[in-house]
Amino acid sequence: MTFANRGFFAALLLCLTAPLGAVDLVVNESVPLDTLSRSAVRSIFSMRTTSWPDGKPIQVFVMGDRTELHATFSKEILGVFPHQLRRAWNRQIFTGTGQAPAKVETEREMLDRITNTPGAIGYISEELINEQIRKIAVE
């Protein structure tokens, strides 16, 4: 394989994988973690796990089911469709065993709420990451 060819394939690979990395799992800087297992992330976004390892409450923020960012996050990070996640919330909301996540309307609002809410977790587009919030790696 020539160098040019390799470059082409590398670029192609980047193009193909770029959408997968386009959404990042982020937390408020008070959260004492750098990584979470996929199962733990699912459990948090299914509203079953309600506290961080230090005992502080988890605050989950999501965007609307029909937004592209939420759909990408659901499918790529959690591995479920938005309607499946909503059913999981409904099962708990209507049996009194869990609460719904807080909904934000825009990505800007998501960023503000995660920056300003202790214990917050949510997701944003990769390019919006700043110093006041922390990216969490999903193992």
Added chain:
Amino acid sequence: MSKYGRLPLNSWGACRLLTLGCLLGSALAASAGEASSNHFQIHGFLTQAYVKTTDNRFFGDSPDGSFDFREIGVNTSYRFSPELMLSAQLLSRKAGDMYDGSLTVDYAQLDYTFHMSESARYGTLLGRTKNPLGFYNDTRDVAATRPGIFMPQAIYWDRVRNMVLSNDGAQLYADNLHGLHRFNLSFFAGKTPIDENVEKTYLDPMFNASMDQNGLTIGGRLLYEWDGGRIRLALSNAMLELDSQPNLIPPGSIDIDYWVLSAQYNQGPWRLTAEYMEEPINYKGFANILDSVDTTVDGYYIQGDYRFHNDWELLFRYEQSHYDKDDKYGSEISAVTGLPPYNFYSKLWTAGLLWEPTEQLMIRAEFSQVEGVIFLSNLENPIPSERVKDWNLFSLLVSYSF
């Protein structure tokens, strides 16, 4: 009619009050929910269905087209801390002649988690709690979490819904994650409501029996999930004993043991679900007159769902119910009772369409072809000779939840 948590309101009063509650709750949730830190939440739902059958009454005067299927619920929850939550739901359910829409306390409970880590959660629910049986029992009255307009009757009978719906007592739960494996165990014990639907199902209406529960209902569910629910398996059980004082014959008691085996496979837009139910019923006392009608009721369904578009889903379901698993099509019991065999089994084919135009709104249309009448209520179809063996069922449902 229902002796269970009933408040002194007629059904229209309950309906109007809850509708008002829904609207207020919806407005409150919209104004407060967005900005608050989520400790206090209000949710609810409003569901109205239309039911049309070619023969037999199901959820009202369905041969003429019935609107007597309506469910309205409002709930509130307050989370004191990650470990402690208080919640309650009021429900009005109109279901033909089976449920009259009276206001009931659907659940009112305290949820206390005594251990929580990234991979485990152990706790208890105290108060009136919904019984986790099969995949759907605890959310059976909420259209947004039901697998169709009607629950699969082979497992979740509407004619005896209250027998296993909820109980006044306690639940213990344990949730464990090991990599991709999740184990969820619930165990419950408490008093179960007994209503006229139960009385008129477990003994022939001509006995006009009153029933009381002896002891507690005890039950539980073990649920296993792999890879976030790609595969789900569950085994559920509930046991209870009913003391009965019938007219015409001496008193006795009825032992009921309810088992459900459940399996589901989720793959992208596809979902395949199957559940099997077995319910041994043992009549004791009654001067041994009823010993010969001891039976094991069974039933199963298989359902496929396909999400063919973001907001659209197709469903297909086949279900069968038998009064006696060893006499599936009722020939022996028919010879004993003189009733035609189709009173003792049902077979249903269902095709349906779901549309969710918004996060809150759901519209369903379903068509079923039915043979047999076992799941029909004695309250709605009291005269055996008027029951028709082959019939069709068409239904529409609109539900709003917030």
